[in-house]
Amino acid sequence: MSDIISLAPKKTAKDFVSDQEVKWCPGCGDYSILSQVQKVFPDFDVKKENYVFISGIGCSSRFTYYMDTYGFHSIHGRAAAVASGVKATNPELDVWLISGDGDSISIGGNHFIHLMRRNFNIKYLMFNNEIYGLTKGQYSPLSQKGIVAKSTPYGSVDEPFNPLELALGAKSTFVARSLDRDPKHQQMIFKRAHEHKGTAFVEIYQNCPVFNDEVFSPYTEKDSKREECLFIEHGMPMVFGNNNDKGLKLDGLKPVIVNIDSTNSINDLWIHDERDKTKANLLAGLFDNVSLIPHNPRPFGVFYVEDRPTYEDDLTAQIAAVTAKKGKTSLDKILSGEKTWIIA
Amino acid sequence: MSDIISLAPKKTAKDFVSDQEVKWCPGCGDYSILSQVQKVFPDFDVKKENYVFISGIGCSSRFTYYMDTYGFHSIHGRAAAVASGVKATNPELDVWLISGDGDSISIGGNHFIHLMRRNFNIKYLMFNNEIYGLTKGQYSPLSQKGIVAKSTPYGSVDEPFNPLELALGAKSTFVARSLDRDPKHQQMIFKRAHEHKGTAFVEIYQNCPVFNDEVFSPYTEKDSKREECLFIEHGMPMVFGNNNDKGLKLDGLKPVIVNIDSTNSINDLWIHDERDKTKANLLAGLFDNVSLIPHNPRPFGVFYVEDRPTYEDDLTAQIAAVTAKKGKTSLDKILSGEKTWIIA
């Protein structure tokens, strides 16, 4: 939460709608994400002028134009670097980074991992459609192996990343996953991300009806959703299934699916602890292809939260400490240096 | 191990010494690594001319010049990309990648993670001295937070990566750690790496006496080594300590240090399973600062091994499958395409 308390009348979602025509394809999952962001913003104690959206290039990155806030639509893969400079310069700004799967983890992979370790207080929304939308349908490093796409007509031979594992491996302090088709869940996650002081990485499954339609449908469609999704919540047991009749248990280091019945009570289930990195890694590892029999459900929610000083706070503190100790050097002193001589 | 069986008389370490003067500083840890590589090479069933060394830029990357093999000293951070092209083109070559911590995970971070997921059969030796040697002493993304270095005179505010966690998060199929001052251990690890079919990532703690002297001394000096190092071996219990009197036990998901005595027998210890990714992550997470009391020992050895098809094998197989199905199209057919017409 920002330290700045707004005195102005409460804003509404509409206050965050810019005058630019939204140009995504009909049915694109991006619409829902835009709308949820616009809906939760009035709830934050942040002055409108302090929001800054920074994006890379991709369909998703056009997001910036649609928010009536400050916005910078930068270049492909570099939003994290631009945002780092913004936040380092002015920590009071509430910086949101919007990026696609390609933008984030293909060309932007280096800045992505370095942002995670540095932990600037930036909210990172990655729209994952497992495809390059804007360039019309090439596979991305998050596309499933074997995908037939424009640049790989015989099926890709690329093993995809597991983006949450990657973020955790890069020392992310906040890792979450949500879905375009679940507005309430998104809103909850955006609020949690905003509360977190540090880089909050949120992966959002986003359907691209044009180039990769329905890759996430098991998780978004009514008839499969409750069997395939595991909605995790801190301190709560891991329950899923059409009738909330299934659960995950930990057998040593292995998650096992159990039926909740007379032998397995809800009390035996794995209780989600979002502060436990090992468990967060285990959860992130639940990444089975739905065609496997049997297979684990896919978790959604906040996987992991860690308190670690932000980069900008440490930097500010260092500046304060050095200034306190040595004071500010005057320009004239800087110009003259330690040793001078006079020519008469 | 390469498929190619050499018929020539067995080579010796000397056969791999090039005619170029070695130009590292006196006492640099790089010397030992060079020498261990030259020592193990004759044991591999690979023709000398099939070895290719590819490096980026840094003190470590000069390695290439000192091996009497094919070598390509490329540009800063890009060795992984160059090596991928080499291996994709000619899978028979035995490709070794040499890189520093900055080269690999600062500027080269993106190629690093993508190489891990693609799993080309490449041996990756990362010389970690937690500093930029060649550019004379700036901190690297692996330097400890607070380090005073040329570019951060008041102590760095950068949280470092844990390189093994990063590699695991990026889907590495082979992750190991060794030390410059332990020749035998290095040789063993290089052999293991070479046996692995896939990208084998080996981090080597390497002392830079000029710019970051003794950062790893707790792990290399006689008087502390056995207390601070945990040498892990597949199927073996995790024992360490001056008298082999300490061990690691798993308490649920938490590693705990125990004294091996009447209450804790060696049989209760955590047995290393290099095929278990969760445990590999736990081991990689043993990354305590030695100044902490108490603190975990630092593991050395092979953390994780996974069998996954290599990129080049999948690519070759796809080419074979498509060729088998569709045959090779003649140039004339390619030139004419499907539809032509005649002008008389």
Place this chain on the structure above:
Amino acid sequence: MNTLDLKSGKVTDVREAENIVVRFSGDSGDGMQLTGTQFTDTSAFLGQDISTFPEFPAEIRAPIGTVAGVSGFQVNFGSKEIFTPGDMYDVLVAMNSAALKTDIHKLKKGGILIVNLAGFDKKNLKLAHYPEGINPLEDGSTDDFIVYKIDVTRHVKDALATSGLGNKEMERSKNMFVLGLLFWMFDKSMDYTIGFISDKFKKVPDIMNANITALKSGWNFGDNTEVFKTRFKVDVAKLSPGVYRQITGNHATAIGLICAAEKAGIQLFLGSYPITPASDILHELSKYRGNGVKTFQAEDEIAAICSAIGASYAGALGVTTTSGPGLSLKGEAMGLAVITEIPLVIVDVQRGGPSTGLPTKTEQSDLLQAIYGRHGEAPMPVIAAATPADCFEAVYEAARIAIEHMTPVIFLSDGYVANGSEPWRFPNAANLTPINCTFITESNNPDGKFLPYKRDDRGVRPRTKPGTPGLEHRIGGLEKQDETGNVSYDSVNHEKMTHLRANKVDRVADFIPLAKVDTGKEKAKICILGWGSTYGAIKTATLELIAEGHDVAHVHLRWVNPFPRNLGELLKGFDKVLIPEMNMGQLCSLIRAKYLIPAESYSKVQGLPFAVDELKSKIVETLNSK
């Protein structure tokens, strides 16, 4: 002339024309690209010369009905040689109000305007931002044209009433109705398109039949109703005899690379990162797994070029394809290829810049970057394609020089030639220029160690392949000692190597054709010097001006670095030199610097090719200026 119609027996006004420009314009979802392509292919098949210009929005699918969402396809076909898609249209098909708004200003006076009435209802007019109450079809603004208002939607629905398809599906055939109508109007056979539809939808017979029905009812609509007064007759072209195909620039680039690698007897490796308008080369090449072509979709442009460098090092023809922003990222690695003297083809399909700029528009603004865009003295040859089919030959040449001269070569294409298409009298594989790729297998130094930087008389170093016994050696980005290739910080050696590298590139001029006048005569009053995709427009303008009695000549540069040996001399023979470029005068500054002649720049930076007419006026104006 009034004449008996060929098929129906009705009397219609049949106009004969040498060439006709048709523009299909509609919403991105209306299938205009497909319609245009079918119309083009049919014309080509019938033996007419053609040139096309597809234009589409940067958004995948901008909101339906808006100006931002308009997608256009322009084709110029005729019985004479065609070099451009035409400045103004004879016929404009506008599927909705936004399309009309976008394109009407380029319809010739007296030209034919065909509109789909359903696209002009209140909603569509509003989406196109026409002021409330204004309908361009009714306010007199289209009076200069012959307007046909057709309720395409209704006709299609009528025709498909019994098809069992839903409303939406029926509507999708709108474009086929229009296409059928155009076929009737230009008396073109529907066979080609019927074949295409049958093939494309063979698994969904409902859709196949619907499309064919729509196509035929379009034809019949023209044939049966009395609405249309005019048909056109365009003769087949007097093209050189031979076997032809239709090809786009990107497609020609892809197969040019395949041919070059196969002719050289080496693997083709493409390291690429998708980017508009270059991605189609990656898409096309990825289809050729059966030929062993290795395409590698890298994580970014830097990895793409570096993987290609690695591939070339390992013995392949390494290629990387990109557009402006990607080229900017490749600069450092290009320097590595220069100093390691490794063959590499860098394809840059230029688009509107700077920065992300205008991704789907064309421009020639990367020329100076191609020549100078990396640190240090890092020269490399640069070649540019003149037309879609010329992409084949130009990229083939690029590969030949790269392989035979051990150097990276930049091949410049642009959005206009990349997406445009033309008929191509493709060569026989056997007749392609041989490419000599020799890997050295034994030391070139009788006295001992292999000398990887010992040059032949062309200044070219030997090519090795890792895996060759006895030739183990190291290369890299640090300055290298002459001959041995070992690292050297010696001052004089550095200067020597800098000159050796520069000379090697300069001497490529000995292996390329001399410059010559393409159209017109030597020592004319004015020379129009062009490079790249302005070729067609300049040639057409020159031809027309000569026909009109002006003393104009056209010189086209294929290699922009090095220049042909005789270029200076040739240019000095003209009174004036005018250089039209889709940039701010980049070639012009190179020519002025090298030859000290007062060449003038004619710059257009609109993301659009030159129109022949604007070129002509500018040329005449320059001729008349003192």
Place this chain on the structure above:
Amino acid sequence: MNTLDLKSGKVTDVREAENIVVRFSGDSGDGMQLTGTQFTDTSAFLGQDISTFPEFPAEIRAPIGTVAGVSGFQVNFGSKEIFTPGDMYDVLVAMNSAALKTDIHKLKKGGILIVNLAGFDKKNLKLAHYPEGINPLEDGSTDDFIVYKIDVTRHVKDALATSGLGNKEMERSKNMFVLGLLFWMFDKSMDYTIGFISDKFKKVPDIMNANITALKSGWNFGDNTEVFKTRFKVDVAKLSPGVYRQITGNHATAIGLICAAEKAGIQLFLGSYPITPASDILHELSKYRGNGVKTFQAEDEIAAICSAIGASYAGALGVTTTSGPGLSLKGEAMGLAVITEIPLVIVDVQRGGPSTGLPTKTEQSDLLQAIYGRHGEAPMPVIAAATPADCFEAVYEAARIAIEHMTPVIFLSDGYVANGSEPWRFPNAANLTPINCTFITESNNPDGKFLPYKRDDRGVRPRTKPGTPGLEHRIGGLEKQDETGNVSYDSVNHEKMTHLRANKVDRVADFIPLAKVDTGKEKAKICILGWGSTYGAIKTATLELIAEGHDVAHVHLRWVNPFPRNLGELLKGFDKVLIPEMNMGQLCSLIRAKYLIPAESYSKVQGLPFAVDELKSKIVETLNSK
């Protein structure tokens, strides 16, 4: 002249000299850089003008005793104005055989050679690759010089016999002995260096005392022994009166940036990735946390420039520093800064290229890349520093133009000025040119929405700071509509914006000084046009030639883009224009292209600055050629 020695009372030959060039040369571990710096600082302190040239190997510490490991420090000091570190040395100190081998060829005939005998034993001779049995001190090859062979090692050990230090530690003071000797020879006070040693080793008194003892025994050695026949007397220089300091180019760059930001009233943010020879700017700036300077060591050069762009966007002066390979990587992001019209200073400390090239050597070969090295039409101003101290003013100007004209600006330095040093009459902070940085706080559009791309009469758009209520707006890399800054794919708008951006940069010429003759007169027979670090050598050559009766003039270009308005006119006044550059003629091609004058290039690509003598011969040769 023979004269009574000032202090000792002995009669020695005291030579008066206007200036003297001393070269300290030894192994990387011998402390030559420190020795040279102390000698330089002392000379400067005594009021002499100086110019220095440190040269060191690319390896951190190449094997001891080898030629690869030689580290040199050259200083030219004198009573006249000094503009270069000198071509040839009057005095060469060679600490070992490799040093002699590397540097002897530049010792003047009759010059003084001081050698450390211990560095000429069998082992050292072999390490320097002298043939078996050959010792350059004994084979007559040094007969042209006055040679002093001193067993420095032994003398030092003798002097420190009672110090209680070990052998190795004693040996470390060798360089101080030599320094003391040189101080004696040039009659310079040891006070400055004693102060320095006392300060540096205040925590280790043993070492402090050892160094001071060694220094003094060097002096005494000169004073007491009869070995030395010659001492020198160099007067203080007639420099303009004022307070001086000693400064290197990189240091001057760092503080220039601090001053610019503070004068503009904004934060200074440096996003940088280490690279030789630019890293010292990062090191220096990172010391100023107390002044709120934010340095950010990025993961790579792309992140470095992008973070700087973000910082400027957020209200800071964003700066990024690098050398050639890094500049190549920044091209794409530079285009983003161009189209978003954000202030940004890009510092490129040029080094030998291409690729990794010669990292520790100097070159001017990034000029054309600075001007053209990015895709699309992406112009930006480029300024270059002439001397170490001039880095301050040039980078300050770069920042001023960046901030006041809302544009990225490239500041070119090079390894030679970056590491070289000179006395600097530094300015008062109060007298620095003001820099006007205004952030707009209210809409500039009376009729409504804020117009982020509405320009003032200099063609400059307003600067905003996120956090300002009511001015929320979006910018980015897609082409933008004039005034509103909204995305626009309109053709005519694109051309307009391209011209607006170009004009804005061109109009910077209205805010920079006109070109003028630096030395010599207008309309001389020949103009030597230079830019960047060739300044001193060209000026010296010009002065000497004029003194020798030649009609030569020197024009120096500080802004290489845009050119000063009168440059063409000025240059056309000369019969000939010769452009010496440490590249293959890059400025030359710009001048020829722009003004169509037959400027000739004089190219040197040896990773080394021009020698005055070679310049003079070339100038005379050009004067005499027809």
